[in-house]
Amino acid sequence: MSYKLCEDKEIQLPAMIGLDAFYLSHTSEIVDIPDQDSVDKFLPQYDPMYPLDIENPLSIGSLSMPHQWYSEFRYKIQEAMKRVIPKLNQIEEDFYREFGRKYTGPLELYNTDDAEVVLIVSGAAAGTVKETVDIFRKKGVKVGLIRLRMFRPFPSEELNKALSKASFVGVIDRSFSFGHEGAIFSELKASLYGVKHSPPIKNFILGMGGRDITTDTISRLYNNCFNCLKNDKIDNPVEWIDIKV
Structure with a gap:
């Protein structure tokens, strides 16, 4: 293609x-x-x-x-x-x-229609996030996933539409723009700028260099987002996860 x-x-x-x-x-x-x-x-x-x-x-x-x-x-x-x-x-x-193989354009949406918290990720880690979404959904917790399939052009319009009902958004970046923040996070912030009633967003940096990402880790990210939503406060907008220092 x-x-x-x-x-x-x-x-x-x-x-x-x-x-x-x-x-x-x-x-x-x-x-x-x-x-x-x-x-x-x-x-x-x-x-x-x-x-x-x-x-x-x-x-x-x-x-x-x-x-x-x-x-x-x-x-x-x-x-x-x-x-x-x-x-x-x-x-x-x-x-x-x-x-006979169907794809979904620049975004893949998974249980986002009624999700309170949505995680955005790219690449193979989306499979782990999907498993975690299923675990939370079985408990009645409304979470969802957006897998970014294209970075340029950045699908701003599609993301704005997909996130229109979300209460909170977490962005998983497996790379980092030194001196600033994760690349996907930067792009999403720019896309949401000026959009009425856009959800608060937080950046999670993890899985660098191919380090494994587990469902337990993703569960902590979802819970982290729910805590931010509950407290109406984001203490650490760019948080590095499982750093050994």
């Missing part, structure tokens, strides 16, 4: 696929690979917009000075970025019709 998205004539941008080190990179499982004819039907041979042609020479990737077209190049990249999410949704529908 990434090839189809990036090669689209209205996008023409590169993509980077993230893979959890020490989670997926050390895991073996059965992989269902579609047959070549189906793949070729879904993803036709690449047709470059600007092919190398000695009869029609072009200068590709050359330097542009600030007073020339540099700002315009940046502007066109941003305009293409605006088209990515609608195009992704369309491609995922095409993929589902061809292969």
